[in-house]
Amino acid sequence: MKVLIVDxxxxxxxxxxxxxxxxxxxxxxxxxxxxxEEGLNKVTSFDPDLVLVDGKMRDMDGVAFxxxxxxxxxxxxxxxxxxxxxRQRVLDAVQAGASDFVVKPFTPDLLSQRIxxxxxxxxxxxLI
Amino acid sequence: xxVSGVWERDHFWTSRQFHPRRxxxxxxxxxxxxxWRGQWVWGAMSGTESSRARRRxxxxxxxxxxxxxxxxxxxxxxxxxxxxxxxxxxSTEAASDCESWRETVWLVSGPSxxxxxxxxxxxxxxxxxxxxxxxxxxxxxxAMPVEVGARTLALAGDRDADLVGSVVLSxxxxxxxxxxxxxxxxxxxxxxxxxxxxxxxxxxxxxxATGELVEMLAGGMKSRLSPxxxxxxxxxxxxxxxxxxxxxxxxxxxxxxxxECGAFSVEISCRLHAEPRAGAMSGSGSGA
Numbered sequence: 001m002k003v004l005i006v007d008x009x010x011x012x013x014x015x016x017x018x019x020x021x022x023x024x025x026x027x028x029x030x031x032x033x034x035x036x037e038e039g040l041n042k043v044t045s046f047d048p049d050l051v052l053v054d055g056k057m058r059d060m061d062g063v064a065f066x067x068x069x070x071x072x073x074x075x076x077x078x079x080x081x082x083x084x085x086x087r088q089r090v091l092d093a094v095q096a097g098a099s100d101f102v103v104k105p106f107t108p109d110l111l112s113q114r115i116x117x118x119x120x121x122x123x124x125x126x127l128i
Numbered sequence: 129x130x131v132s133g134v135w136e137r138d139h140f141w142t143s144r145q146f147h148p149r150r151x152x153x154x155x156x157x158x159x160x161x162x163x164w165r166g167q168w169v170w171g172a173m174s175g176t177e178s179s180r181a182r183r184r185x186x187x188x189x190x191x192x193x194x195x196x197x198x199x200x201x202x203x204x205x206x207x208x209x210x211x212x213x214x215x216x217x218x219s220t221e222a223a224s225d226c227e228s229w230r231e232t233v234w235l236v237s238g239p240s241x242x243x244x245x246x247x248x249x250x251x252x253x254x255x256x257x258x259x260x261x262x263x264x265x266x267x268x269x270x271a272m273p274v275e276v277g278a279r280t281l282a283l284a285g286d287r288d289a290d291l292v293g294s295v296v297l298s299x300x301x302x303x304x305x306x307x308x309x310x311x312x313x314x315x316x317x318x319x320x321x322x323x324x325x326x327x328x329x330x331x332x333x334x335x336x337a338t339g340e341l342v343e344m345l346a347g348g349m350k351s352r353l354s355p356x357x358x359x360x361x362x363x364x365x366x367x368x369x370x371x372x373x374x375x376x377x378x379x380x381x382x383x384x385x386x387x388e389c390g391a392f393s394v395e396i397s398c399r400l401h402a403e404p405r406a407g408a409m410s411g412s413g414s415g416a
Contacts (some may be wrong), residue, residue: 008362011321011337018323056343058362083347088356104344105269125230 001025001119004048005032006039006065008057012081012104016052018037019108020061023115036060040091043069050119055093063096070097081106253353254396255279258305259385261348262394265341266387270320277384289393290314291334293342293365300357301350303398307342313390314338320389339363345394355399 003020007013013032020030033039036057043051047068051069055062062080069078077099082089084102093101098119102111259276260384266274289308296304309317311334318337326333343363350358380397 009336009340010333011318011340014322056360056362057171083344084360085351086356104340104347105265107268 001050002029002031002046002048003050003052004039004042004046005030005052005053006036006042006057007032007054007081008034008059010034011053012054015108016081016111019111020115022108025113035112036062037066039065040068040072043074044072050073050076050115051078053078053080053083053098055080055089063092063098066098067096079114079118130411143262202384223274253400254349254381254398255383256392257352258345258349258396261345262383263386264348265337265344269341269344270317270387270389272320272387272389272407274385274387277386279381279383290367291338291365292367293335293338293363295342295346295363297350297358297398299359299401300354300374301398301400303396304345305342305349305398306394306395307338307345309338309392310390313387313392316386316389335365339365 001024003025005013005016005020007016013034017027017030017032021027029047030044033042034118036059038086039051039053039060042048053062057065062082066078066080078097079100079102080091080093080098081102081104083104085101090101100114102114183403259318262276263274290311290313291309293309294304294306314334315326316339318330318334321337322333340363340367343360346360346363350360380395383394383396385392385394
């Protein structure tokens, strides 16, 4: 499973890498991007099976990122990981095309479970 | 008078230059850069003292009662001496022994009844939610309990944190929330997060993790206090000397915290509005 992590925090990227490694992803299968712009480029070049995207980055809002790559035709699952968890925020993310929404802080177990659930979910089944 | 025996009451003088409020409140924060030793010492020239001094001068109305600069210095030295002794005592204790720390170090149970933040109903609204958020973030992220002490009022220039991460809020909540970390605490926290001890050259990792922490605190606080209508900026992390707490006249609360990794504090300088304010920052919110 190829995973792209888009987050401007190296701490979060490192944590997510560790969790993905525990799920069986090799280091070659995990690519990360430190900005929204870099993430947009890597979505095209890497063609990941799953994208983990931060809800707030310095150069781009997570919702805008999701909307952009969905607009570019990306159909694989996207999980938004955000420290903002208001109802409207979640709705905006899902409406933009996010497949799941995880609130920071998260435990490794929680994120692992959500990724497993998401990747095992039938493709057309919506989150809500 | 929070620190008994420090403040003598017979060295007041009259001066037209001093205002009682300006000279009467004296507080300072002494925070050990190593382990948690944050503590407030409040010295207050109470209204009673001011009145007594005013009576002693025999002048009413025109003259203001101030604190002789020399006497103030002497008293500050005495207070520092007491604090130094307290720190020496505490340095022999285990850092994780929170109860012991609380009993021996916490010299001040809280601000005086005249504390402006006690009078601020708005500020009070933030204390409980932020306390809950701090405990939640540390529990989930690090599986670590945090003890949040009695809040105090920050004074301009009072600071002994090596790293300060802050997030600006706008909309239904306006203001700043910040986490202030001594370097030793930051290193232990980030080391735990990353699963290895940090090297000397990993300051960027410290700043990054500090920013993440304060973003989680800000996100949790605004979701508890304002389900809609508040936007937050990305975190800014600076050295303690360059702290960027906005101050538009509202009181700034300091929540001193203690965890196994050491001491830190969370500062809140926020105001809760009934309706979101016009002109909230753009581009950092929902984006929808």
